[in-house]
Amino acid sequence: FFSILFFYRYMRLTEEIRKKLLGFSPPTDNPVMPAPNYAEFYKSLGNPSRIVAPMVDASELAYRMLARKYGADLCYTPMLHSRMFCTSDMYREKHFTTCAGDRPLLVQFCGNCPRTVLEAAKFVEGSCDGVDLNLGCPQGIARKGHYGSFLMEDWNLIYSIITTLRRELAVPVTAKIRVYDDVDVTIAYVNMLVQAGISLLAIHGRTREMKGCETGLADWEIIRKVKERFPFLPIFANGNILCYDDIEKCMNATKCDGVMSAEALLYDPRLFSPVSKRLGLLNSRVYKKLPLTQELIDVVTSISYEYLDLAEEHQAVFGHVKAHMFKLLYHLLSHQPELREELNSVHEEKSIPDLRACVAMIRSKSVVALRESGVTQQEHISKESIIV
Numbered sequence: 001f002f003s004i005l006f007f008y009r010y011m012r013l014t015e016e017i018r019k020k021l022l023g024f025s026p027p028t029d030n031p032v033m034p035a036p037n038y039a040e041f042y043k044s045l046g047n048p049s050r051i052v053a054p055m056v057d058a059s060e061l062a063y064r065m066l067a068r069k070y071g072a073d074l075c076y077t078p079m080l081h082s083r084m085f086c087t088s089d090m091y092r093e094k095h096f097t098t099c100a101g102d103r104p105l106l107v108q109f110c111g112n113c114p115r116t117v118l119e120a121a122k123f124v125e126g127s128c129d130g131v132d133l134n135l136g137c138p139q140g141i142a143r144k145g146h147y148g149s150f151l152m153e154d155w156n157l158i159y160s161i162i163t164t165l166r167r168e169l170a171v172p173v174t175a176k177i178r179v180y181d182d183v184d185v186t187i188a189y190v191n192m193l194v195q196a197g198i199s200l201l202a203i204h205g206r207t208r209e210m211k212g213c214e215t216g217l218a219d220w221e222i223i224r225k226v227k228e229r230f231p232f233l234p235i236f237a238n239g240n241i242l243c244y245d246d247i248e249k250c251m252n253a254t255k256c257d258g259v260m261s262a263e264a265l266l267y268d269p270r271l272f273s274p275v276s277k278r279l280g281l282l283n284s285r286v287y288k289k290l291p292l293t294q295e296l297i298d299v300v301t302s303i304s305y306e307y308l309d310l311a312e313e314h315q316a317v318f319g320h321v322k323a324h325m326f327k328l329l330y331h332l333l334s335h336q337p338e339l340r341e342e343l344n345s346v347h348e349e350k351s352i353p354d355l356r357a358c359v360a361m362i363r364s365k366s367v368v369a370l371r372e373s374g375v376t377q378q379e380h381i382s383k384e385s386i387i388v
């Protein structure tokens with residue numbers, strides 16, 4: 001009984017909510033504003049098609065700069081908490097940094113109070129190309145704080161946040177959403193966002209419930225239907241972009257203006273560049289362990305050094321840098337899992353040079369392992385030839 005109750009409470013729209021959402025009409029007390037100039041805004045961003053997703057603790061300045069170097073043509077900041085952004089100088093300084101080369105840039109906020117989101121956005125409007133509203137966060141903390149995807153049943157509130165930003169900000173407003181398990185409601189949802197005045201939309205083709213071990217595949221078909229219904233609105237498709245070849249596949253399947261990638265970029269920041277095709281780093285993470293080769297060692301360590309240089313230059317938060325290193329070095333650590341402990345032992349009080357030394361150590365141990373595996377293979381071959 002309880003699991004059925006849970007299913008209907010959390011996994012599906014109830015008929016009552018569905019009807020309410022489909023019958024939504026914008027509040028009449030908001031003065032109607034002219035529609036944004038979608039094409040002009042998109043052009044001002046440089047017609048981007050390869051987009052770095054917002055990622056808490058991961059799409060920070062240094063990583064954005066690395067991804068830009070390898071083909072990303074638009075980046076989002078990590079989600080910033082609007083109330084904390086307004087009230088804590090420390091939070092602002094720690095979580096929002098940018099530089100001249102960090103454009104085009106969309107700054108993402110979460111929140112549930114129009115005035116607070118506006119106040120937060122005012123801090124950054126001079127340093128970005130647009131302000132994005134997070135409507136997709138599915139985590140427990142978002143449920144508790146009533147933001148992200150937990151606003152999906154409260155369209156009046158979403159409408160009010162977006163119209164407030166639209167009226168009072170000097171830059172355009174964008175949104176990033178998840179889909180419903182219902183095409184009609186998803187299309188009505190996007191229609192509401194368009195009426196509220198968004199200039200661009202990113203659609204993650206998973207529902208709010210698709211997270212953790214329930215993540216599953218993103219639905220490109222529902223994204224295609226939305227794009228078909230709103231051809232004038234620049235839309236990015238998000239989900240299932242794991243390697244370079246997925247870019248074209250997704251563009252063809254969804255007819256969207258661009259694709260957005262998150263997790264795969266953490267393992268291969270060159271994902272948007274054709275150079276990533278050669279090793280197919282993430283492909284191999286999903287399907288199989290990549291064989292240890294000199295080329296793999298060279299590529300993985302040189303990207304790691306490149307990132308560390310940027311992290312040093314842009315004074316990245318040490319904890320974020322270290323988390324990146326585990327992912328960037330994944331393909332070497334998977335051959336020698338005991339080396340994870342070495343990386344783990346580089347603590348907060350240490351610095352980027354210590355991480356660089358750790359990469360050098362992982363590199364040299366990988367070279368030794370490669371040489372030894374070559375010897376073993378050689379021995380194996382000669383034993384086989386003796387048997388023959």
Ligand SMILES: Cc1cc2nc3c(=O)[nH]c(=O)nc-3n(C[C@H](O)[C@H](O)[C@H](O)COP(=O)(O)O)c2cc1C
Binds near residue numbers: 239
């Ligand atoms: C480490 C990490 C942090 C994330 N943080 C955010 C965030 O701050 N804002 C947001 O809208 N989505 C966030 N997401 C979700 C991604 O932007 C993206 O929608 C999701 O991961 C699906 O894309 P992918 O299949 O390419 O990973 C995060 C995802 C990851 C892996």
